[in-house]
Amino acid sequence: MPDPFLIGEAIICGYGDANILHGCTISVEKGEIAVIVGPNGAGKSTAMKAIFGLLTLREGSVHLGGQDISTLTPPDRVAAGMGFVPQTHNVFPSLTVRENLEMGAYLCPQNIEDRIEQLARLFPILKERSRQPAGELSGGQRQQVAVARAMMTQPQVLMLDEPTAGVSPILVQELFAKVQEIAAAGIAVLIVEQNARQALSFAHKGFVLVQGKNRFTGTGQDLLDDPDVRQSFLGG
Amino acid sequence: MRMDTDTGMGRPFWLALAMAMALVAVGVLQSWNVAMAILNLQLISALMALGVNIQWGYGGLFNFGIMGFTALGGLAAVLVAMPPVAEAWAVGGRGMATAAVTMAGTAAAIWALHRLIKVKALRGPAMALVFVVGLALTRSFYSPSVAAIEAVDPSVTGFLGGLGLPIMVSWLAGGALAAAVAWVIGRITLGLQSDYLAIATLGISAALVAVLRNEDWLARGVKNVTTLPRPVPYEQDLQGQDWFVDLSVRVGMDPSLLSGIAVKALYALLFGSVLLVLFWLSHRALHSPWGRMMRAIRDNRDAAEAMGKDVTRRHLQVFVLGSAVVGIAGAMLVTLNGQFTPASYAPFRYTFLIWVMVIVGGSGNNGGAILGGFLIWFLWVQAEVGGPWLMTLLTSGLQEDAPLRQHLLNVAPHMRQLVMGCILLVVLRLSPRGLLPEPRGRHGLAQQRNGTEHS
Amino acid sequence: MEPPPHPSPVDSNVVDTQAVDTKAETKRPPAPWRRPLWIAVGVALGLAVLSMVSRDGGGIDLLNALVRFANFVVIPGISYGCQLGLGALGVTLIYAVMRFSDFAHADTMAFGAMGVILATRVLQGMGISAGPLPTALLALPFGILGAVTLALVFDRAVYRFYRRQRAAPVTFVIASIGAMFVTNGLVRLIIGPGDQRFADGDRFIIRVQTFKEMTGLSEGLALRTTHVITLVVAVMVVLGLFVFLNRTPLGKAMRAYADNEDLALLSGINPERVALWTWIIAATLATIAGTLYGLDKSFKPFTYFQLLLPIFASAIVGGIGKPLGAIAGGFVVAFSEIAFTYPYRKILGYLGFETDSLVQLLSTDYKFAVCFIILVVVLIWRPRGIFQGRVI
Structure with missing residues (x-):
């Protein structure tokens, strides 16, 4: 079996003296949506940060397209083809929507117009509000800008840390639909999500983390059907 | 950074000894009069640094208005000690x-x-x-x-005019006046966060000194009050006394020289006892439950607030207490000088230099602040002497009347600003918590937790 | 959670032209400049009413009163406001990007101005002049070079260490006090603590006498070269800065970094590059402000140190971290200082109120007090300043 496109393998890391992740493995293929779910404090966001390089690995490795990227800094990983949307503070509030997108493409400012044009087809708000400061947008709109900002580098992997936090339920549907469109374009998507049931329903792959370790791994539907997973994490 | 182990007893002792040696060296090499003059201002500076440390070290308050409280103390000296003008x-x-x-x-x-x-x-x-x-x-x-x-x-x-009371009363009055004004200022500004507080207090002190300079009816403004009474005898009076002349013969020193030293020594005795008393009081306060709470607030304001501590009220307390100490020092300073000169209050000398003392000495540690006061004042004075000396040395290759040499010699006393800045930056970089850092963990929360485990 | 919409100085010019839905438009609080506008209208109305009410024996002379007001309050106010605004712009930029109040900024102004003075002397010695304009304008690049070098040395030797440590803002402030001492010491060592005059060229564009002859009024209006230069240079610099911040990738990156440091790092914005350019711009602004102030008044290290307070007041009044706020704050502080300390007796005399007192609200020495009062009033009632800057 060939190596997965993006894989964080046997990761051990944490803050201060304590380890949060105890050898967990996350992987995602191109065009696939992988969702990390699990109870609070299981290390979901930590796993995301470890893969993106915001935390130093104590053990384990991260490979992207067969290359070992474990020692790259986050900006270098962006250059290598990763896009990351933090959970909070994920836009520049006093910059306009358009300037936010420009900052997304700060490292590779070529044919920026084409890319904005492309993204605007996915997120019409980018055109409608292009001159408004991002800080004045509603939560859902801001999340769209945040995703678009991360997409400006034309990444091969898009990582979303709890993208639906603070977004109204109707807009959650819409946001997930956009994410599916992004994946359909051949991009690997990795999501950390509180909304486990909804996320698993469209995910190609799901990772259930408990106390920093992989507990269950399978396709989204498998996990939804698994009685153990349902009982423990999806509330029956 | 593990400095706690070697700060137990050794470091303060050696630093204090070095300071004393430096003073003795000045006495031997320059003159004992100079050494005593430095000592007196060192004591006052140490007291000011102690006051600032109460605010900054205990409470984390960024008070850049020290000059104003010093000047208020000076005003108190005039208002207490001068006779009223009926x-x-x-x-x-x-x-x-x-x-x-x-x-x-x-x-x-x-x-x-x-x-x-x-x-x-x-x-x-x-x-x-x-x-x-x-x-x-x-x-x-x-x-x-x-x-x-x-x-x-x-x-x-x-x-x-004033009340015509003994000038020592003004030390208390200076503290009280500074405390009262600090209370009002604190009520207005203590809601502000660090940088704003610093700027606001800097502004207040400038405004206070502007008042003192301009309101001639209050303390003669820039016309100065130069006839303040003294708590110690005058040199001439001493020289007129028979026992003093006898003493000078026995010591083998010129009476006029000895009288100058004796007067300064008396001042040093007075200032030293005030410093000791206040040091002891603040030491007690710092290690009382109140002091522990203050440091808890400083280290984690949000947690302390969540525990129901009235943070602003506590801050007002330390602001008032620290300002009172600075006010006392201000009154002592005017007493020592024998005159009140509002134009001499400059933020460099009376605000920022004191901050250098506290940071270099060790914020949060009263002993450190006092050491900083001694050390920095010594360097401040000696840099003024050392600057020209250094410049003479550096320019000795030049012609006697070369313009560059003349210029450098003229401006050499200003070396000290440069020296102070470099000292501050170097200490901040190499020993960010000062020469005598606050002994953390020994009296802090960790200690308490360990203590309960043992019992 | 929706943050309160705040008019940002950067977008205010574009928002209006853009089709934003009307709801959002009406929710927005009144534009920050409306209040000063109303005050100005009020003052004008008051003057008009005064001129009608006080008509006793035709002793009223509104024109002369206005000319005197312009000569002693408006023109010096504009000039001083520009100087303060440029200084505050530097403070506010440093705050926005590096998140600390730079107490060394006033001394950086003195250092830059000192470089200009020294270069002016050299140029004068070589017989080069700018004709009717002060030679200092030609010397400006040298002063800027000096101040930028100094700022970068400090950044490399001092601030970068703490930036990498992500030290608390207070550490930066204390370090900036160290930098203040060093800069101050350098200025005194190099040029001495005394007064320096370095303005040359034509002193006046319009002389009092000429104005009187031209208009036949008893009050004269003097328009000094330095006032006009201050205004022109300040407008050019501010426009240039705004174009830089809003149009160039680097300027946008600086704003992005000021907005959200972590996200800026993720986007690949190099913090060292942002810091470098912030210092370059701040030192340039400081030199220009210092030179303009020195041309207008005179150069004295201690006076520059005293500018620290009005500069901070301007930055805070305008809303710290907001470039447009710094300019507005500069004018508010400058006009308040002058308006509160100017004796109005003669103006009132022209308006028909003869009095013996000077009608001066505060003695000139209280200009710091005015500064401080404005500061406190703003901090208490509008802690984020006119333009809703950051809360420190």
């Missing part, structure tokens, strides 16, 4: 009282309007109107009274 009171006392009443009335009216008028658009203009009218009314009483007071024998008095 004539000035007679011509202007009533007018000043009326002006005070109208001023208070204006303030009250503005406050009432702020409370009563609900329509926002009206509130501003109404308050502005009352302010202007009140100001005009106050000035109409104030200006003629001031003119009358200042006309009373302007070359000697021209002010209301």
